[in-house]
Amino acid sequence: MHQLLEIKDAYPEAKVIGGSSETQIEIKFKARQYTHSVYVGDIPELKQYTFTDDYLDLGANVSLTDLEEICDEALQRYGPTKAQPFIAIKKQIRYFAGRQIRNVASPAGNIATASPISDLNPVFVATGTILFAKSLKEEVQIPMDQFFKGYRTTALPANAVVAKLRIPISQENGEYLRAYKQAKRKDDDIAIVNAALRVSLSDSNVVMSANLVYGGMAPTTIPAKKAEEFIVGKIWTDPATVEGVMDALGQDFDLPSSVPGGMPTYRKTLAFGFFYRFYHDVLSSIQGVKVHCEENAVSEIERGLSSGVKDHEATAAYTQKIVGKATPTVSALLQTTGEAQYTDDIPVQKNELFGCLVLSTKARAKILSIDFTPALDIPGVVNYVSAKDLLNPESNWWGAPVSDEIYFAVNEVVTDGQPLGMIVATSARLAEAGSRAVKVEYEVLPAILTIEQAIEHNSFFNHITPAIKKGDVEAAFASSDHVYSGTTRIGGQEHFYLETHACVVVPKPEYDEIEVFSSTQNPAEV
Incomplete structure (x- = not known):
């Protein structure tokens, strides 16, 4: 750890590499170049964690796969009520990328990247997590709700690294925390909108404090401040509370039609929907209060594994030499065994x-x-x-x-x-x-x-103006009993083929020819 801090002190611009899942995207697709980089994946101090009575101190470079197990351990130690932050974290991790990424990605990577659609950052902000930024000369504590300064910019000092996170547990009574995410598909996809919503209620169900934190609604992970201000002091079981919060959320997230990422109406609907689910989830958890609760809004929709069955008997009566038979593609066996040769498999020539x-x-x-x-x-x-x-x-x-x-x-x-x-x-x-x-x-x-x-x-x-002509169009109109005029539009276009292609061209000067090896399906167009 000390060596890392010495390097960051000497080279503040050095890129800190943990799992490199974000950095590789920057290098490959954004052509970013880093003159100095330092790998931190094997530094023990960044992978340690400690439970106390009130919080978890978490090494910032713990892998997300290991963090899942730590969350399970926290649930056993604190119980389901106090361990709500860790239940929320594990829920978000479950749908965070794929297992290969979770094996190397870390909380520090999520935080330092400062993506506005990070699945974990809303939870860290809503729970009041404290970030410990360590440099060679000092260690500073930064509350997560003060960490994000703008799009992909943070309060992390240039010569410091994210060393650990202090995640508080929930109160024994009256505190509720839930996390939500909506993506285009359930697994292994980035969020359109996500949220971590926390509320603390008194014995009479008056809202004492609230954190309504959203991702995907602004250039940074952002709290819905007007909604938070409105809800404090309101009675949770009063139906007017949810109506007022919806109005306040509309003011917090008045997205213009030109908002980066698009879908302003849909994203606002998701933000409203998350709170609506949270509201009824909390209602269903309050003991001794008989208030109408929409269970359909609370329960998770789970989709089972898909399955299929082939019916070979149905086509038996129509079977001919080719038609009606399940005939494998000519190249299928070579492709499934890995023996098929592609353009990139051709050895490099002198x-x-x-x-x-x-x-x-x-x-x-x-x-x-x-x-x-x-x-x-x-x-x-x-x-x-x-x-x-x-x-x-x-x-x-x-x-x-x-x-x-x-x-x-x-x-x-x-x-x-x-x-x-x-x-x-x-x-x-x-x-x-x-x-x-x-x-x-x-x-x-x-x-x-x-x-x-x-x-x-x-x-x-x-350059070329192809036309199909048959007969005398003007004469046909002139001799018609009725002529309708107007405009019609056809929105169809030729399909854009999203396929990568490569070819190898070998000159053959002795024949004044070239030999082309191409991945195309249409050699006549080469």
Whole structure:
């Protein structure tokens, strides 16, 4: 631990790596580069935990898989009432990513990443957890409700690390804590909205304090302050309480239609729904109070394992040589045994080069300049290819079925991600680095989103204009008894194939040919 603090003191910008589940995403998809990094996965002090009568001191780099077992231990030690924070934590962990990620991910990683949709951070804020940030010279305590300062920014000092968390237990009487999460699928998915809701009631069911903490409703994990202020002093069993909280939540989370992440109405509905479930859950837990409680709002919906049955007898009467038989795909056996050979399985050949496309970052813009020089300055980058290197302008047109799309953009880009050129290097990694180094200057143009806008901007497909004509259209209209005029719109479009492709091209100069190994399902289009 002392060595870690010395490194952070000397290199405050050093990236602390625990499970690296978030860091690898940043490196692969966001092209982040870290000049210094330090691995902390094997530091014993960051994996220790201690139970006391009032709280759990938890090493910040305990794996989430181990944290599940610690929560079980806390439940046995404190009982179900006092262990409510740990029950909530374990519930959130159950649907947190997959087991492989939970085996390496840690609370510190969740906290320091400061994702606004973290499943654990709302629980830490709602329970009043204290974070201990340790540096070489001092240790500071930061309440979790003061830790998140903005989108992906925190109060953690640059030269400090998250050392441990102090998670208080719940009170014996009158305190209730629940955690919720809604994602697009139940398991192994990020949250759309999540929440940790805590309330403390007096003997007469008056709300003494409340923490209504949400994720996915703002750039940070955030408490619903107006709702918290409203509910304190109210009688929980009074139906007007839930109505007032709903109004206050509407003020707390007045999401505009342009909110990052979209779905403002749905997200607000989830926020309301979580509190509604919490309200009735608490009602059902209060002893001796006869108040209508909606059990359907409280109970969890559990889906069992799916199963299926094949009925081979039903098709027996229709069985022919091929039709009606369960015939395996030709390549199925090789694929299931791992013997199938793919493009990436082809051995690297001598002097083989790798290409990576340079893609547009604008939806529609004029290309003012493309500077490949920074890429060529990288050792291992050999060259670049653009439309200027093709045999003729016609070679730059492609696309099924009539070759009506430009491949390498010329003068103007019409889609985000349109290829501008290709960097060629001695390895795939260097080609990707070279692609990121290319500097492109744009003049952004107005987006064309409708047919009317296309006509207004004189944006037509002039390269190829296929048409199907039969008969005299004008004469047919002229001789018709009735003519209806108007406009119809068809929203269909060609399917976008979300498939990764790769190919290996082997020059054969002696035959003035090239040999292409491609992952495509349509060799005629290569």
